[in-house]
Amino acid sequence: MTGSNFSQSRKKNSFTDDHRPGIGETAIAVNSVSKSFKELRAVKNVSFSVPRGACFGLLGPNGAGKTTMMKMLYGKSPRDNPEPGQIRVFGYDPLDNELEIKQVSGIVPQDDNLDVELSVIQNLMIYARFYGIKKSDAGERIDYLLEFMELTEKSRSRIRELSGGMRRRLIIARALINNPMLLVLDEPTTGLDPQVRHLIWDKLRKLRSDGVTILLTTHYMEEAFQLCDRLMIMHLGQTIMEGAPADLVRDNIERFVLEIYDSNCGEIAVSKNYRIEKSGGSRTLLYSDRIAVLEKLTEKFCSGGFYLRQSNLEDVFMKATGRDLNE
Amino acid sequence: MNDEAKNGTIAVTPPPVYSRLFSVWYRHFRVYTKNLVSNGLPPFIEPLFFLAGVGLGLGNYVGLIDGAEYINFLAAGVIVPPAMFTSAYECTFGTFIRLEFDKVYDGMISASITIYDLLIGEMLFAGTKSLFFSFAVLTVVSAFGLIPSPVAVLCPLVGFMTGLMFAALSLFITSFVKNINHFNFYFTGLLTPMFFFSGIIFPLKDLPAPLRIAAEFLPLTHSASLMRSLCFGRFPVRLAFDLAYMALFTAVFGALAIRMLKKRILQ
Incomplete structure (x- = not known):
């Protein structure tokens, strides 16, 4: 090298x-x-x-x-x-x-x-x-x-x-x-x-x-x-x-997130099992520490209309600084 | 030293000031000499046109000036303006491009260069260019046997001082210019009149009194006065005044320019 x-x-x-x-x-x-x-x-x-x-x-x-x-x-x-x-x-x-x-x-x-x-x-x-x-x-x-x-x-x-x-x-x-x-x-x-x-x-x-x-x-x-x-x-x-990257993710955000692209696919009910964050446009994010909760939800949505993943630093960043444009 | 060690301060030796100034000067020198022919030849050619056009053409209609032929009077005069113009161009258009378009200054002051090194180095380089330009013109007019006194070998030094003086003034102008086209006001409004009313192509003593007094305030008048004295080997008392004027003018406008450009470059 x-x-x-x-x-x-x-x-x-x-x-x-x-x-x-x-x-x-x-x-x-x-x-x-x-x-x-x-x-x-x-x-x-x-x-x-x-x-x-x-x-x-x-x-x-x-x-x-x-x-x-x-x-x-x-x-x-x-x-x-x-x-x-x-x-x-x-x-x-x-x-x-x-x-x-x-x-x-x-x-x-x-x-x-x-x-x-x-x-x-x-x-x-x-x-x-x-x-x-x-x-x-x-x-x-x-x-x-x-x-x-x-x-x-x-x-x-x-x-x-x-x-x-x-x-x-x-x-x-x-x-x-x-x-x-x-x-x-x-x-x-x-x-x-x-x-x-x-x-x-x-x-x-x-x-x-x-x-x-x-x-x-x-x-x-x-x-x-x-x-x-x-x-x-x-x-x-x-x-x-401020903190180590992994600690920031661990301490400041739920472990999993379900991204829903097309809210016409199904109803999103308010629940204490997950936290709802609206993004610009039609995207909705549901955060939870329990993946099972989110998995259960996906059953009602049409395929391709959602994405279930681990939360990451970007989620922390968005939570900390807001989803609106800052300019 | 002990105090520093306690605070965890490391020992660092930045380059000394002369080395920093030289490095800034050298950057400009390097860029300038990249196009040596196109940058270095004109100062040798220009005075030929000037002397031929104005000296020979107009000279036939002009009598003796202070006992000298017009062509000799003019030859001593033409050493001055190139020193002014080259420095003025360098520290207006040149400086503006480095400052706003190419962002070269930002790069330079990220290294071990202070804003003072940057601007003083810039002035020294402009002075050097003026020295070279007056040297070039002096060579040409001397080759034609138009310079009576051997003391004229000192003319490039006056060129250097002229360069510093106009670098200071031009940097000062540049410090508040926001649009590069606005330099036209400076060139047309200030430098061109100075070219005509500083005793370069005709002597000031025959002008009406108010104009003559006004001309004494123009910086170029003092460069021209010094330059002509050296060319003719005459040393009247006013030379001390000329020198003092140039030194003071350079110091005042140099300080103002640095103060204002510092505000503009550091945020």
Whole structure:
């Protein structure tokens, strides 16, 4: 597998080796932080912490404040100050020490901001310079990263010639150029095909197993479930719930759900045996901890008009943030 | 250090400021030199047209200016405008595209680059381009034997200062422009008049007093004054005033530009 020698290469191209995480230490500590844009309070009193080497996910509908929360960590968006809120990233406050934080972090933004006037390899060379990486070290590191993100053949290409998936992989490679201890990814796989998505997941898992702390936002519940040790669901700038993905599902939603697509097929009576949730359109969801209850119900419905399944993170998400559009 | 260790702060050494500024400068240099012929040739060609068209054509109808032939007067003048225009283009259209369309700045400040590094590096690069442009024009006009004084070798330095000054002004303009077409107002309304009323193609001393005084407030007047002094090897007292004006103008507009662009780039 490509990239299987990441640890070795890390030693060879040592930029930040002296700072490998110690177990149990905190990478990110956020304490009742708020952020206002004119009238809008985009982030309200949010707190969370991420231990070193963990993967932490921020979930929430558009406008929940996820991106703003991330930008506050590395100085792109200054938090409301003076206010009691506090942010520490590896012990540094982004209001005072954004450079120290950025020096050991890799940022993968939501918008593609590659330098379209430069080729793939030039993008990486120039970016290495921003971190003060020596040219010879950068060359070696870039070869390795292009291979890691499976872009070696594209190294001389112009940015405009790359597909969306290649650009995304290049941005991730760029974020890894300084061998970061923290990788911040804002919707890393939005709009990508399943092959690229799975490739990126593999790479992120590899990085995590190498001790890189990962903070990501996503709209894909499967992505969150697969990658994250802990999740925080945000809504309208506030934290709604936080926990390990499996715990969130176990603690916040009934175990099974019956989705009914065509309510003309049969009556749905109100009952204390299940909880009814109406979705937009004609879809109705019935939640229960007892699969037998739901199975019994399906007998009255015409085949193809329903779907009985285990509940998942998306059900929790919808329950927490509501089924209405948030825009 | 001990306090930091207690708080679990790791030791990190970001690159020093000169290295950060250089990396920003180098990014622009790299992009500019990718199209070396199309970017580098015009400053050598343009003055030829100017001197031929205006100098030879119009020059026949003009007498001596301060004891110099018109073509010599003009030759010293034409070193100035390219320095202004190249820097102004770089820090209006160029900056706007990097800021709004390509989002290059967002990428850059995600690395170990502060907003100050980004904007000062940008100004330094604009200054460098102006230095190169005034060097190119100086080479051409010198080749025709139109520059009397050897002190003129310092002209590119004045070009650099001119570049910094107009980078500062242009970034300031860019900081509140929301639509790229609005730069036309800046070019047509401010830079073009400056080109005509800064003592480049005719001396200011014969203008009516109000215009002459107004011209003293234009930044380009001071670049032209410095440039011509070097070309003729004359050093009147007003040069100190020219230098001070340019330094102050650059500092004030540079500070304003950074302050406003910081608000725009950081959210």
